[in-house]
Amino acid sequence: MYRETEDLIIRDSVLEDVDQFYEWETMPEVTEFFSISKYQTREDVYDKYFLDKNDDSADQFTILLRREGLEPLMIGRVVLGDLIPGWKGEIWRIYIADTSLRNRGYGYQALRAVMDYMFTDLEMERVYLDFYTGNPAEFLYLKAGFTEEGVLRRNCRKDGVLHDVHLMSILKDEYNATI
Secondary structure: OEEEOOOEEEEEOOHHHHHHHHHHOOOHHHHOOOOOOOOOOHHHHHHHHHHHHOOOOOEEEEEEEEEOOEEEEEEEEEEEEEEEOOOEEEEEEEEEOOHHHOOOOHHHHHHHHHHHHHHHHOOOOEEEEEEEOOOOOHHHHHHOOOEEEEEEEEEEEEOOEEEEEEEEEEEHHHHHHHO
16 A cells, blocks of 8 residues: 555555564553553564455555655554454554654545555445544544444453453445545
């Protein structure tokens, strides 16, 4: 996938991105609402990168901020899973790593670009995601047109603690009504 928005470039992740993913995914402000263990190693991140790269039901992208007169800056990551073209797919992970770059619309732009890819290129009928209770990105998902389907109680274990997970989805006709 390659998409440009007003401020961003979203492109396929490449091997050279993985060290940056590892750095981000050691930051509590990134991992707080994901099932990323505080014990995750650099090798774990590389293993996941290669596993997804070789899995037709997964995809991963890097979010770059366009800067006038400068090279684009890596600011985030997207990981998709459970991809079944023509049917469904999951936004498994999406984040803007630098907290000073949050609440500027970049997450929304990235989410909309990913949704466009999933509904247009992959011809999905259903896109879904889940998130921990208290995740401030919930407002973003609602703004993008997702509907809450329910709460999966104690559905995710992170570092020995069980978390409730909210499940949200958007269907193709609902997405089409938002464009």
